[in-house]
Amino acid sequence: MNPRNSYEEIAASLIRLAEERGAGAAEATVSAGDEFEAQIRLGNIETLKEAGSRAAGIRLLFDRRVGSAYTSDLTPEGLRRMVDSAAALAAISTEDPHAGLPGAGDLGALEGDLQLFHESVDALDPAVKIDLARQAERAALDFDPRIDNSEGGSFGSSSGWRAFANSLGFLGSYRSSSCSLSVVPVASAEGRRERDYWFTSARSPEGLESPEFVGQTAARRVLRRLGARKAATQKAPVVFEPRVARSLVGHIFSAVSGDAVYRKASYLAGLLGQPVAGANVTIVDDGTLPGLFGTSPFDDEGVPSRRTAVIEGGVLANYLLNSYTARKLGLKTTGNASRGVTGNASVGHGNLFLQPGDASPEQMISSVRNGLFVTELLGSGVNIVNGDYSRGAAGVWIENGELTWPVHEITISGNLRRMFEQIEAVGSDLEFRGSVACPTLLIGEMTVSGQ
Numbered sequence: 124m125n126p127r128n129s130y131e132e133i134a135a136s137l138i139r140l141a142e143e144r145g146a147g148a149a150e151a152t153v154s155a156g157d158e159f160e161a162q163i164r165l166g167n168i169e170t171l172k173e174a175g176s177r178a179a180g181i182r183l184l185f186d187r188r189v190g191s192a193y194t195s196d197l198t199p200e201g202l203r204r205m206v207d208s209a210a211a212l213a214a215i216s217t218e219d220p221h222a223g224l225p226g227a228g229d230l231g232a233l234e235g236d237l238q239l240f241h242e243s244v245d246a247l248d249p250a251v252k253i254d255l256a257r258q259a260e261r262a263a264l265d266f267d268p269r270i271d272n273s274e275g276g277s278f279g280s281s282s283g284w285r286a287f288a289n290s291l292g293f294l295g296s297y298r299s300s301s302c303s304l305s306v307v308p309v310a311s312a313e314g315r316r317e318r319d320y321w322f323t324s325a326r327s328p329e330g331l332e333s334p335e336f337v338g339q340t341a342a343r344r345v346l347r348r349l350g351a352r353k354a355a356t357q358k359a360p361v362v363f364e365p366r367v368a369r370s371l372v373g374h375i376f377s378a379v380s381g382d383a384v385y386r387k388a389s390y391l392a393g394l395l396g397q398p399v400a401g402a403n404v405t406i407v408d409d410g411t412l413p414g415l416f417g418t419s420p421f422d423d424e425g426v427p428s429r430r431t432a433v434i435e436g437g438v439l440a441n442y443l444l445n446s447y448t449a450r451k452l453g454l455k456t457t458g459n460a461s462r463g464v465t466g467n468a469s470v471g472h473g474n475l476f477l478q479p480g481d482a483s484p485e486q487m488i489s490s491v492r493n494g495l496f497v498t499e500l501l502g503s504g505v506n507i508v509n510g511d512y513s514r515g516a517a518g519v520w521i522e523n524g525e526l527t528w529p530v531h532e533i534t535i536s537g538n539l540r541r542m543f544e545q546i547e548a549v550g551s552d553l554e555f556r557g558s559v560a561c562p563t564l565l566i567g568e569m570t571v572s573g574q
Contacts, residue, residue: 159280162275166257229456232421259304280303306341320341365550404436407432408457417475
């Protein structure tokens with residue numbers, strides 16, 4: 124091991140301490156970062172937070188017994204106490220036949236600049252960050268007199284380091300940054316009040332949408348909700364805008380996560396190689412795309428990030444796995460280990476998205492004679508074990524291919540497998556505002572429950 128910075132030095136020292144303690148295998152994580160958040164309401168500062176944190180964690184294996192611990196005391200004595208604590212926990216733990224590190228041949232890291240860190244985040248003056256939040260809120264409030272209140276505008280930013288080492292000789296680190304701007308205006312009409320929001324996020328301030336755009340977009344969205352009423356209960360086509368369609372991709376992640384699959388707690392368990400969606404559906408997990416929020420040079424076990432087709436042309440192609448769930452299922456890791464600073468790794472995703480199609484959102488809406496355009500989802504009524512789906516929703520009713528009147532206080536329901544099989548059109552408007560993304564989707568039929 125040849126540490127390149129102080130965080131790698133700490134991680135490497137933890138592996139040496141673990142080996143001195145007699146551990147058969149060890150993993151060490153070091154994390155450090157700074158964060159800032161300003162919340163503005165009606166032009167005044169409501170909350171202001173600026174904080175920094177440092178932490179280290181260790182995971183030790185004695186045969187198949189595992190012990191983990193973490194600390195924010197990064198002094199030599201503090202690190203030694205942490206290793207001793209993890210060893211003591213391992214001594215009283217139950218053996219797990221699947222516990223272990225990845226294979227040595229699976230380890231590595233992507234080369235080159237993945238554009239994860241921008242110095243301009245740290246260089247941006249706090250007063251400027253506060254003013255950006257204030258400008259976004261003011262742009263929403265000035266847009267229309269019916270917008271007479273606000274739940275606030277906010278600006279957040281963070282930057283930090285992450286280092287990882289294990290007893291197989293892996294040592295690596297990377298630096299990342301992020302920032303975001305959002306606003307939540309409130310509008311009134313005929314004694315009713317509605318709220319909506321818009322946000323933008325990027326690795327650097329230069330990648331953010333302007334505060335005027337954020338505020339005005341949020342304003343248009345909240346005004347569109349005024350006068351909302353329930354729709355009649357019926358079966359109808361449903362169009363999901365990208366902001367809510369991404370949640371459907373998130374449900375697929377829950378269903379293909381190795382943790383759920385080996386427990387048989389997923390409706391997709393045992394279906395590798397079988398059709399589970401329409402032929403126009405391809406969902407990809409890609410941790411290699413420069414500058415995006417799900418990108419990293421390696422996962423939290425030291426396995427290189429990669430591109431994995433999850434559903435390809437409607438066929439379930441892969442589960443997403445770390446080394447533990449891969450051993451459980453008799454498969455190979457897909458480089459999807461995720462954890463905090465300590466403990467056993469769970470399964471996470473990189474940039475998970477449904478590949479765009481050719482249709483514009485306008486074309487998709489115009490193809491619907493009578494249906495629902497969903498702009499907000501409420502609640503969490505999704506059963507990943509059997510795929511049953513039921514969530515509160517709001518949006519705009521479609522009549523003869525046009526958006527007409529706003530809808531609220533309804534429920535949309537179906538089954539995830541049937542919903543993905545009935546995707547009639549996939550939009551061309553894919554964009555990343557986080558690590559999960561999806562273009563506009565048109566599902567042929569769902570149950571809309573209202574009046």
